[in-house]
Amino acid sequence: MSNNYLVLQTDFGLVDGAVSAMYGVAYTVSPTISIENLTHDIPPYDIWVASYRLYQTVKYWPVGTVFVSVVDPGVGSERQSVVAKTKSGHYIITPDNGSLTHISHYDGLEEVRLIDEVKSRLPHSEESHTFHGRDIYAYNGARMASGEVTFEELGSVTDVDNIQKLEITDSTLDGTIMKGSIDVLDVRFGSLWTSIPSTFMKEIDIEHGNSLQVTIYHDNKKVYQNIMKFAKSFADVNVGEPLVYVNSLVNLGVAVNQDSFSDLYNIGTGDEWKIEIRKAPKIIFD
Structure with missing residues (x-):
């Protein structure tokens, strides 16, 4: 069960209004959730670093915290959106592009669900295909953090082994x-x-x-x-x-x-x- 914390990670930086728009959408869903930043300085398009920063950070937050990670060079393409429950009891909403690699490899994923990008999105955002961080990820992250929807309600189960993963060589x-x-x-x-x-x-x-x-x-x-x-x-x-x-x-x-x-x-x-x-x-x- 989520705990009212929503933690955001992107490669957007803070030089424009993108992150602020994500905050605004999340607070519109629920003004009582607590929104924090992991980082917004992931190098542009660097899925590997995004994956590692989640691994570095997630385990230190209370169980039930919802993370949103948006490093998404394939936004608007056929790549899917997922919500994962880690074996530590945390939740991560992210594109299925390898962002879950390190957590999957080192900590383990309990279950992964596919998010329906048509049904589960910010109302009246259907014509926009390039800002899923706002329209899908922040929106659904806030819904989960606030308890408006549960992990189970947010999507259909997919095989953990079917998600995209980057190559890792064990030490x-x-x-x-x-x-x-x-x-x-x-x-x-x-x-x-x-x-x-x-x-x-x-x-x-x-x-x-x-x-x-x-x-x-x-x-x-x-x-x-x-x-x-x-x-x-x-x-x-x-x-x-x-x-x-x-x-x-x-x-x-x-x-x-x-x-x-x-x-x-x-x-x-x-x-x-x-x-x-x-x-x-x-x-x-x-």
Whole structure:
């Protein structure tokens, strides 16, 4: 059951009235719901980042919270709209374009329903086909958050395995080599958030203060390699020095103290960006 919270995520930015219109529609449905922002600064059309930000955030909200995520390069096309119930008891309304990838992969989806875009939409919006964030997602998100409709009433069940998913490569521990992908940036600071769980460090007896060899690949081509400290905090290394640390999702991150690792070395994110981390031997790079 929903709990009156509606949390919005888009790639719209705040430079025009798009997000405000979503708020207005939601409050018109119910002036008593509580509307909050996850972010409106997803890079334009970047479904991968939208998916990751949901994974990063949803579990920290009360059970029953309704999320609306609108990063929708296929708006107006044949792509479908869905509402998902996660195994943690949260709800997400979003285009079926891969936005549920990370939550489905790591946390699990209990059930997914298809939203009828003809019947379940803002009244008198039938002629508009390019602002589903307002006309379908914010509208139905508010209806769910306020209790006007239930999850079950909002659409017909579809097989969880049939929804669109982006490719994810699971992290592995290959002997003493930890392998994963660079999933997303800590945007303000340019740090790299990897898919490698910090539990791997314990399995191969790596402790804070150890030196690590970090290698980064883009489309299987080596683009970066260096030795850096496994630090408990950024203050454990000098300004301008790189480090490996444990991020807020308890995965490994790579950063430069008081600079942007991503900008300095032109490192991007997504499944085509791979990273390997191992305890650094006292030898020249192999």
